[in-house]
Structure formats: C-alpha cells, structure tokens
Amino acid sequence: MNIFVTGGNGQLGNSFRKISANYPQHSFTFTDMPEVDITDLESLRTILKNAKADVIINCAAYTDVNKAESNEDIAHKINAVGPGNLAVVTKEMGAKFVHVSTDYVFNGKGNTPLKECDPTSPLGAYGRTKLSGETIVKEVGCDAAIVRTAWLYSEFGNNFVKTMIRLGNEREDVSVVYDQVGTPTYATDLAEAIMHLVNKGIKGCEVYHYTNDGVASWFDFTKAIFKLAGCKANLHAIESYEYPTPAERPAYSVLSKRKIAEAGASVPYWTDSLEKCMKILLAK
Ligand SMILES: NC(=O)c1ccc[n+]([C@@H]2O[C@H](COP(=O)([O-])OP(=O)(O)OC[C@H]3O[C@@H](n4cnc5c(N)ncnc54)[C@H](OP(=O)(O)O)[C@@H]3O)[C@@H](O)[C@H]2O)c1
Numbered sequence: 001m002n003i004f005v006t007g008g009n010g011q012l013g014n015s016f017r018k019i020s021a022n023y024p025q026h027s028f029t030f031t032d033m034p035e036v037d038i039t040d041l042e043s044l045r046t047i048l049k050n051a052k053a054d055v056i057i058n059c060a061a062y063t064d065v066n067k068a069e070s071n072e073d074i075a076h077k078i079n080a081v082g083p084g085n086l087a088v089v090t091k092e093m094g095a096k097f098v099h100v101s102t103d104y105v106f107n108g109k110g111n112t113p114l115k116e117c118d119p120t121s122p123l124g125a126y127g128r129t130k131l132s133g134e135t136i137v138k139e140v141g142c143d144a145a146i147v148r149t150a151w152l153y154s155e156f157g158n159n160f161v162k163t164m165i166r167l168g169n170e171r172e173d174v175s176v177v178y179d180q181v182g183t184p185t186y187a188t189d190l191a192e193a194i195m196h197l198v199n200k201g202i203k204g205c206e207v208y209h210y211t212n213d214g215v216a217s218w219f220d221f222t223k224a225i226f227k228l229a230g231c232k233a234n235l236h237a238i239e240s241y242e243y244p245t246p247a248e249r250p251a252y253s254v255l256s257k258r259k260i261a262e263a264g265a266s267v268p269y270w271t272d273s274l275e276k277c278m279k280i281l282l283a284k
Pocket of ligand 1: 006009011012013036038039058059061062063082100101102148150151157
C-alpha cells in the first residue's frame, strides 16, 4: 500500500521513518511543512491524489500546549481544520485515515484508566482543538482510526526525556511534579501499534487509546531517566501549584489500552521502552 505520512519531521513522523524498513510490503512517503500543509485543502487534494495514497497517517499537529492558550486560532487550524481536510480527501479517494489525538481531550479528574467511550472535557485550548479535530474527522465519515496517546518521547526533536537528561547533568537540583500521573510512551511503540491497525485493515471510524503500559508520575519518570543516564542532580518531588504553567494539565491521564491490545497491538511496559530509547540517546 502507499502510505502517506504528514508531519513527518516531528517525533512520531520520524519514528515512522525509523520503522518503515520493517514494512517492505508498503511504500512510504514522508512529508512536512512547507511542502505539505494540512490546512490547505486544495493543494492537499492534488498531492494526495498524485501520490495515490491508500493510507494517510496524520502526525502533523500544533503541539505546544502552553502557546496554544494564546494561539488557539492557529492551533484550531492545524489540529482541527487540517485533520478535517485529510479526512475529506481520504473519503474522496476511498482511502484509509489514521489520526493521532491526545489524552488532553479529558479533564484528568478521574482515577481509573480512561476508556475510548468516556466523556471528554478538555481543560485548555490544545485539548479543545484536538477534540474538535476528532469530531470533524468523525463527521466526515471516512474509514478512520483515531488513536489517542499521551506523554510521547523519542530519540527525535525536543521532549521531556532529552530535557531531563540535560537538566540532570547541568543542575544540582531538579524539581518535578508528582501529582500528575500518566504513562510515558515511546513514539516507536505507538508507530508500531498504528502499523498493526493499518495492516489489520481500517473500516468505519474507531477511536483507540494507546500508551505504553503501567503508571508513573512525572517525578517517577524523571527518576527512571536520571538512573539510566547516571545524572547526579538531586531530584525533588513538588506539587503542580509549585510549577505553574499557562495551560492546566490533567492530573490523571492513564489511558485504558484494552481495546487496542485486544486488536492485537503490542503494549510494552513503560520502563522497558524507556531503556530502549535511552540506549539510543546515550550512544549518540
Ligand atoms: N508530544 C506528546 O507528548 C503528545 C501527547 C499526546 C498526543 N500527541 C499527539 O501525537 C501526535 C504527534 O506528536 P509529536 O510529538 O510527534 O508532534 P511534533 O513533534 O510537534 O510534530 C508535529 C509535526 O507537524 C508539523 N506541522 C505543524 N503544522 C503543520 C501543518 N499545517 N501541516 C503539516 N505539518 C505541520 C510540525 O512542523 P513544525 O515543527 O515546523 O511546526 C512537526 O514537524 C500529534 O497529533 C500530537 O497532538 C503528542
């Protein structure tokens, strides 16, 4: 199949590039801004039709959660209008669509793993725009898998793991919140899980949750990173009010992976995947 990836220079897009050689039966095209702008419907239509895309995987997004608070219009265009455009062309072409969404569609006030059917209620602009994207994709009615994920890290771009390795080596003291819990998720594992859905066949519109397995706070995550990287900084657990940010974060972001695991996707434990990524990062 011809698999067309948007946002190919981001964390997840690069993770698809990394694993694409594992799927010699498919032909992958990786694109990003400025050549392929998902907010431009007319040019998307031409590009996707020329590429004869069978499957479109949307890794493009406005992901700066804090800046989204003051740039909601731009975030909406990229996170909602863009996926809507991709869904429209997918439907016109009779192709399949994979759209990636987020735990931020929930308010984080629960304490049991969040299922795909649980009520959404975003706390901020980023979550609102991503939820609008999901709604528009569903309304278009193409064959689509909407995959919500959380706490992504990888070897690529800027992310929490890289920031903490740097701070853990530079600073004497590092303070990290311990009252927000979720599951750190290796983007390579997410890309493999999405390829599993693609190979199985996407029919109708289904929402899936995917993260790695287990539960951790940002403090636990940092402690594991420091241990693997041999960082000497003293690590302190703080509460969210001690680290105010423009965007409010959900306190409880653990997603239930039951549906995607029952579909046969692999869900490795978060520390096992962190070790794999850190091995690559520390060898650089
Ligand atoms: N990172 C996380 O912790 C996290 C958590 C939950 C869900 N997610 C979701 O997972 C997906 C992948 O995230 P990620 O971390 O890989 O994001 P990322 O690293 O920020 O990559 C997003 C890519 O999309 C590109 N892009 C922005 N606007 C575009 C447009 N109009 N047309 C085409 N490409 C555009 C970006 O280019 P520029 O860099 O030039 O803007 C960037 O290369 C997103 O849907 C995100 O919402 C991420």
